[in-house]
Amino acid sequence: MVTQCQLVGIARSTVYVDKTTVVDEIELLLLRLLDEEYTRHPFYGSRKMVVWLHAQGHIVNRKRVQRLMRLLGLVAMVPGPNTSKKHSQNKVYPYLLRGLAVTRPDQVWSTDITYIRLAQGFVYLVAIIDWYSRKVLAWQVSNTLDVGFCVDCLTVAINEYGTPELFNTDQGSQFTSEKWLQVLQENAIKISMDGRGRALDNIFVERLWRSVKHEDVYPKNYAAMPELLVGLAEYFVFYNDERPHQALGYKTPNHVYLSGQGGGAKIVDYFSDKQHSSSEEMGQRQSAVMKMTPS
Numbered sequence: 055m056v057t058q059c060q061l062v063g064i065a066r067s068t069v070y071v072d073k074t075t076v077v078d079e080i081e082l083l084l085l086r087l088l089d090e091e092y093t094r095h096p097f098y099g100s101r102k103m104v105v106w107l108h109a110q111g112h113i114v115n116r117k118r119v120q121r122l123m124r125l126l127g128l129v130a131m132v133p134g135p136n137t138s139k140k141h142s143q144n145k146v147y148p149y150l151l152r153g154l155a156v157t158r159p160d161q162v163w164s165t166d167i168t169y170i171r172l173a174q175g176f177v178y179l180v181a182i183i184d185w186y187s188r189k190v191l192a193w194q195v196s197n198t199l200d201v202g203f204c205v206d207c208l209t210v211a212i213n214e215y216g217t218p219e220l221f222n223t224d225q226g227s228q229f230t231s232e233k234w235l236q237v238l239q240e241n242a243i244k245i246s247m248d249g250r251g252r253a254l255d256n257i258f259v260e261r262l263w264r265s266v267k268h269e270d271v272y273p274k275n276y277a278a279m280p281e282l283l284v285g286l287a288e289y290f291v292f293y294n295d296e297r298p299h300q301a302l303g304y305k306t307p308n309h310v311y312l313s314g315q316g317g318g319a320k321i322v323d324y325f326s327d328k329q330h331s332s333s334e335e336m337g338q339r340q341s342a343v344m345k346m347t348p349s
Contacts, residue, residue: 081122082174082175083112084107084112084114084118084122085122085125085126085171085176086171087107087110087112088103088107088119088122088123088126088128089126089128089169089171089176089267090267090272091103091106092123092126092128093263093264093267093268093272096260096264100116100119100120100123101116103119103123104116104119107119126169126176145230145235146225146230146247147245147246147247148246148247149222149246149247149248150220150222150244150246151220151222151246151321152321153320153321154320154321155318155319155320156185156186156317156318156319156320157186157318158186158314159184159186159187159189159310159311159314159317160184160186160215160216160217160218160219161185161186161218161219161220162184162185162186162218162219162220162221162222162319163182163183163184163185163191163211163218163220163221163222164182164183164185164221164222164223164256164258164259165180165181165182165183165204165207165208165221165223165229165259166180166181166223166224166256166259166260166263167179167180167199167204167226167228168263168266168267170195170267170271170276170282170286171271171276172276172277172278172279172282173275173276173277173278177195177196177197177279177282178195178196178197178198178199178203179193179194179195179266179286180193180194180195180196180203180204180207181193181207181259181262181290182207182208182211183258183259183262184215184218184307184311185222185258185319186310186311186314186317186318186319187302187307187308187310187311187317188258188262188299188301188302188307188310188317189294189307189308189310189311190262190290190293190294190307191211191214191215192207192208192210192211192214193207193286193290194206194207194210195279195282195283195286197279199228201227201228201231201233201234202233204228204229204234205233205234205237208234208237208238209237212237212241217241217242217243218243219243219244220243220244220245220246221238221243221244221245221246222246222247222248222256223246223247223248223256224247224248224256225247225248229247230247257321258319265293266286266289266293269289270285270286270289271285293307294306294307294308295308302316302317303316
């Protein structure tokens with residue numbers, strides 16, 4: 055290759071420019087497709103994603119799909135091991151929500167992180183919601199997964215709305231970090247974390263991501279961070295104040311949060327409590343693991 059470049063009088067590095075660009079474009083396309091399909095079918099694992107991509111005309115092997123899904127933090131929402139990537143030295147807390155009836159605002163908050171695609175890549179979105187009302191209390195966007203933007207989001211929520219009795223997260227490194235836990239402990243907030251293999255323990259945030267992406271991110275196809283920030287700010291105002299939620303009797307999250315009426319939730323253990331759970335629960339709806347909640 056060196057000799058060939060010398061013969062035609064070009065720099066060897068320029069030979070690889072077009073190839074790199076093509077690879078990046080293909081990678082971004084596959085990431086976009088995986089993100090969209092996972093949002094539609096969050097129970098798809100790498101095997102089904104390979105089959106689906108083949109049907110779309112993209113011949114990729116499972117190893118590549120697994121790598122891309124790890125990059126996006128996507129895990130099929132079915133029971134299985136290693137569904138949360140946590141720091142091995144960080145403390146993990148037990149899951150406290152199973153069987154707990156959520157009957158009032160600020161009883162339970164939860165959070166999670168998702169990818170938001172831009173024209174040339176992905177950024178990270180974190181949001182905090184109130185389980186009783188589904189109200190989005192705070193959100194932040196970052197181009198890195200540093201715990202700082204998660205702590206900033208938590209601080210904004212506490213400063214504006216006070217503190218919940220209990221806060222639930224997954225076992226990700228951001229939410230088991232000392233900086234995150236310190237804020238919760240300093241405010242005397244009980245800490246709950248999803249169990250391994252229980253991807254739907256935090257189902258309400260997962261449902262929020264589905265709404266955000268299908269109703270705002272995908273249709274608008276944001277090109278850059280400033281555009282995304284403006285768009286998300288407008289969407290979350292709409293989501294809280296205007297969008298009726300079936301699970302709330304077609305009231306808005308903000309109305310339910312402020313009135314303290316019409317909300318509610320309960321997570322039952324689908325595998326051990328299914329036959330013992332009652333259909334009469336506090337609040338408008340009951341939510342069970344493996345059953346997606348209505349919007």
